[in-house]
Amino acid sequence: MSGIYFHIPFCKVKCSYCDFYKTTNISKMSELVSAIKLELWLRKDYLADRSIKTIYFGGGTPSLLSAAQIDSLLKACFSVFDVQDNVEITMEANPDDLNLEYLQSILKIGINRLSIGVQSFSQTDLMLMKRRHNPIQAKNAVKFARQAGFKNISVDLIYGVPSMPFEQWKANLNEVFKMDVQHISAYHLTYHQNTQLWNDLKKGKIQEIEETESVLQFNELTKQAKANNFIHYEISNFSKEVFFSQHNSSYWNQTDYLGLGPSAHSYDKKSRQWNVSSLTHYLLALSHNKIPFESEILEVKERFNDYMITSLRTMWGIDLEYVLSEFGQSYVSHVKNIGKKYSKSNQVILKNNSVKLAQDGMFVSDTIMSEFML
Ligand code: SF4
Missing domain, CATH: 3.20.20.70 (Aldolase class I)
Known part of the structure; x- marks a missing residue:
């Protein structure tokens, strides 16, 4: 959906x-x-x-x-x-x-x-x-x-x-x-x-x-x-x-979405698109039946980084089974290593095949997330 x-x-x-x-x-x-x-x-x-x-x-x-x-x-x-x-x-x-x-x-x-x-x-x-x-x-x-x-x-x-x-x-x-x-x-x-x-x-x-x-x-x-x-x-x-x-x-949760209107972003798991951030240019392009957008194809590393940022923000955290199926064992090992490092300071919780931010980690989430990213 x-x-x-x-x-x-x-x-x-x-x-x-x-x-x-x-x-x-x-x-x-x-x-x-x-x-x-x-x-x-x-x-x-x-x-x-x-x-x-x-x-x-x-x-x-x-x-x-x-x-x-x-x-x-x-x-x-x-x-x-x-x-x-x-x-x-x-x-x-x-x-x-x-x-x-x-x-x-x-x-x-x-x-x-x-x-x-x-x-x-x-x-x-x-x-x-x-x-x-x-x-x-x-x-x-x-x-x-x-x-x-x-x-x-x-x-x-x-x-x-x-x-x-x-x-x-x-x-x-x-x-x-x-x-x-x-x-x-x-x-x-x-x-x-x-x-x-x-x-x-x-x-x-x-x-x-x-x-x-x-x-x-x-x-x-x-x-x-x-x-x-x-x-x-x-x-x-x-x-x-x-x-x-x-x-x-x-x-x-990495669900596909279509963004409409000036500056709206869209995502289909493989790529990201973003419409022009100008009402004037948007209206002009549409008056010629054109959509004024730019796009980028997401490489594996970018998809992994996106998943780290978005999943770590939630109470469900990083799902290691998902990481294994989408990215492979080396990515799982990386997540576990970083997770162990921050679990020692009680900023991350490693449990049941998931890695989540603890309350103490939430306020420094940007620093922690950047370590999970590749
Ligand atoms: S400037 Fe407009 S979009 Fe931005 S916070 Fe105010 S009401 Fe919302």
Whole structure:
């Protein structure tokens, strides 16, 4: 089974930390919807397995699209592919786009999972991150989603923010666990090159928080998640039983996916493709029935490295039987050697033919993953 990803690159405002491809020129939404539908038809043979189990609207801000525009993209998808009856259809949304009427209309057309970009319940943090909503809108968005009938709601949070003291992070977690949501994605702030926060950091206008503070915040996150019966199934993702993000899990489980829209990536186990990161070039190419993408064939080493990065992030870890069947005995020996090294410092767990990160290894996962890679 495979996944479909729609990249909707429109944002009313650019958040100060964000390095996703987006544009604040939102005048071309209907042209984009038509172009993506055309791309869908042109790429209908990309997926070897045409049975679709997850559809994901990401961005950008998909919640800037009308329900009718989302519906037309879904209908195109259903007409081209064999979409499973129990398909998970996720839409990322900004809190200030979510009123009851809009939420009811998108639920009706088939969106069955919402991922709401709350980030923090502090106005100071939201202003630093240049989010366009306020804490009341964030709380209302989740409340309205539940009232509308959504049964699978995820909330995004960011920690490690310079304006966010430990007590605020704790309060954010208290608030979100009170909300009766099924899933939480919590990411440490990253200073991506050329974002506003990165520039502010370089100019000394803001300072990174201390690593000890970051670890405290991460530990508070895992502690509260555990106390609220959330499963820590991926470094940055927590969910109630059976509410794992199926779409993101398929990225981590090496499932094929087709990405549509400017800057969207696709993967079919043998190669990776990525569309041009320009709305103008994307629309122009599609107006000539062409898809503006680049691609690379994945060699064995790259596929192995991809598997190391993605599997180590999850609670299932590296499956040594899979490594043996896909890559061979020498790769198994390499994984075991590195695993043994980090198990001595209790950062990795070797068990039942799997290699996983322990809690102590999660905060230094980048260093550990780089050792597993070849
Ligand atoms: S974080 Fe989301 S809303 Fe903000 S600029 Fe990036 S894509 Fe747009």
